Amino acid sequence: xxxxxxxxxxxxPSTVFKRIEKLKTSGxxxxxxxISINPDYFAESLISFLTITVSPDDKEDVASFLANHxxxxxxxxxxxxxxxxxxxxxxxxxxxxxDILIPLSRYAGGVKEIxxxxxxxxxxxxxxxxRRYD
Numbered sequence: 001x002x003x004x005x006x007x008x009x010x011x012x013p014s015t016v017f018k019r020i021e022k023l024k025t026s027g028x029x030x031x032x033x034x035i036s037i038n039p040d041y042f043a044e045s046l047i048s049f050l051t052i053t054v055s056p057d058d059k060e061d062v063a064s065f066l067a068n069h070x071x072x073x074x075x076x077x078x079x080x081x082x083x084x085x086x087x088x089x090x091x092x093x094x095x096x097x098x099d100i101l102i103p104l105s106r107y108a109g110g111v112k113e114i115x116x117x118x119x120x121x122x123x124x125x126x127x128x129x130x131r132r133y134d
Contacts, residue, residue, distance in 0.1 A: 046090050049117040050100070051082035058110025059083060071099055082113070093118065 023029040054062045066075050066086055074087040090096045096116065104111050 046092060046096070047119045047122070048088050048090065048096055049119070050084070050086040050088065051078075051113075051115045051117075052084040052086060052104070052111060053082045053113040054084070054107070055110045055112060058107050062104065062107060062111060065103065069100070071095075082115070 020030065052062065052066075063075070063077070063084065066072050066084065069088075071088045071090050072086055073089055074085075076085045077083065078085050088096065088100060090099060096118075101114060101116070104114060
């Protein structure tokens with residue numbers, strides 16, 4: 001906070017702290033804080049994105065399976081052309097197959113299509129771009 005206040009905003013660190021606390025407690029602008037980890041440092045560094053199309057009857061079950069899986073980093077319900085967009089991290093393509101793709105295929109008739117996109121290099125990753133509303 002000292003760096004943000006003193007160097008970037010030219011205000012006292014205590015003022016920055018008070019403003020951040022206010023954003024946390026009133027209005028819900030800040031939900032929490034996180035630490036960014038370099039995924040290349042860890043064994044499980046294969047990032048894959050999946051688009052999944054499911055039948056309406058199995059949508060909740062598939063969402064629950066994915067939401068409760070440790071390797072799922074992000075899960076979004078989407079509009080056309082698929083129902084879900086999923087970001088997963090695994091140690092290998094074999095693990096992606098065994099941990100996610102095969103279990104999803106057990107929803108016979110429910111999972112209509114899974115399209116995996118295997119990443120080869122992270123170029124940019126950013127949590128949010130904050131814009132001021134005047």
